[in-house]
Amino acid sequence: MSSDETGGRPLERYVPAGSAADGPYALRIDPGDPARPGWEHTGVRILELPPGGSHSFPTGDAEWIVLPLAGSCTVAADGAFFELLGRENVFSGVSDFAYVPRDTRAQIASGAGGRFALAGAKCERRLPARYGPAPEVPVELRGTGNCSRQVNNFAAAGVFDCDRLIAVEVLTPGGNWSSYPPHKHDEYRPGSESVLEEIYYFEIDGGGLGYQRVSPSRAGGTDVLAEVRGGDAVLIPDGWHGPSIAPPGRTMYYLNVMAGPGPEREWLICDHPDHAWIRGIWPEQPVDARLPLYGAPPGPTAPAGPSPGPDPSPAPRPAPPADPVSPSATAAPSAPEEGRR
Numbered sequence: 001m002s003s004d005e006t007g008g009r010p011l012e013r014y015v016p017a018g019s020a021a022d023g024p025y026a027l028r029i030d031p032g033d034p035a036r037p038g039w040e041h042t043g044v045r046i047l048e049l050p051p052g053g054s055h056s057f058p059t060g061d062a063e064w065i066v067l068p069l070a071g072s073c074t075v076a077a078d079g080a081f082f083e084l085l086g087r088e089n090v091f092s093g094v095s096d097f098a099y100v101p102r103d104t105r106a107q108i109a110s111g112a113g114g115r116f117a118l119a120g121a122k123c124e125r126r127l128p129a130r131y132g133p134a135p136e137v138p139v140e141l142r143g144t145g146n147c148s149r150q151v152n153n154f155a156a157a158g159v160f161d162c163d164r165l166i167a168v169e170v171l172t173p174g175g176n177w178s179s180y181p182p183h184k185h186d187e188y189r190p191g192s193e194s195v196l197e198e199i200y201y202f203e204i205d206g207g208g209l210g211y212q213r214v215s216p217s218r219a220g221g222t223d224v225l226a227e228v229r230g231g232d233a234v235l236i237p238d239g240w241h242g243p244s245i246a247p248p249g250r251t252m253y254y255l256n257v258m259a260g261p262g263p264e265r266e267w268l269i270c271d272h273p274d275h276a277w278i279r280g281i282w283p284e285q286p287v288d289a290r291l292p293l294y295g296a297p298p299g300p301t302a303p304a305g306p307s308p309g310p311d312p313s314p315a316p317r318p319a320p321p322a323d324p325v326s327p328s329a330t331a332a333p334s335a336p337e338e339g340r341r
Helices: 276-284
Strands: 025-029 042-049 053-058 062-077 080-087 097-100 105-110 114-122 130-132 139-142 149-155 166-172 197-204 210-215 224-228 233-236 240-245 252-259
Touching: 025 233, 042 053, 042 062, 042 105, 042 197, 042 252, 062 149, 080 097, 097 149, 105 114, 114 252, 197 210, 197 224, 197 240, 210 233, 224 233, 240 252
Parallel strands: none
Antiparallel strands: 025 042, 042 114, 053 105, 062 080, 062 097, 062 105, 062 114, 097 130, 139 149, 149 166, 166 252, 197 233, 197 252, 210 224, 210 240
């Protein structure tokens, strides 16, 4: 944890599983929460619903994306109703998702129960509630050799329209390093670097531990070396972040949520000068043969697979009056500013 203090208390950068639970949320980190002095822009909530469970919440001054981690659900918000097919778990496939705007109330319900991430950011514009189809999520492979990883760019800048929120999923095969070379985005340098807070939320396939490093980019800045397990989070207001190290034999997943005060919604980074050389050797190595772990499912116009499911791109329909309760491919390119994580 950094020695930096704001409001008389240090901001806890490493958040162990269970330490920020709140009611139905296994993890709750909200933008602008007075309990986290100095944390202003981004939020993550991990909602756990039992079979037949539902939960409603006001969005306040933030925009939110509801992303199934395990299971399916319905989302009602702003007069629209979405059915999310979801997935078995984060290691099994890409998920569809729903965007809910600020200044409304959203309700999430699940017939079979499940776990759902809410990725949020303070925002100014009020955009419409929308559905994000899984087939439209760009699945990208970054790095080569033991720096290979997979990125699901479901809400990357230039991929899905939000006011402030940027969010992606990263899957790192066992023994590999991701978020490498270490990089930062804590200075406003037009065209070169943007200012973004960032949250890492971790899961590890089969359990076990990994490691996350954040080193200071300025005197008194963020300094974290954390042993991370499933359900842990790391908050990064500043500093060089990376590597994220997956344990041998276990795939590491993390959800990245970013937002900041800059004039543009963009992800521009600066590599650590001592480690940026690693990019120069990547063309000489193949991508890890274990990747991609999976690709986005085919869209409704693609050839049908052996077990076609329901149309993954349903249109929104008016919300019902009662609480709703629901009963491997080649990597696609991402937006240019997302190509370096």
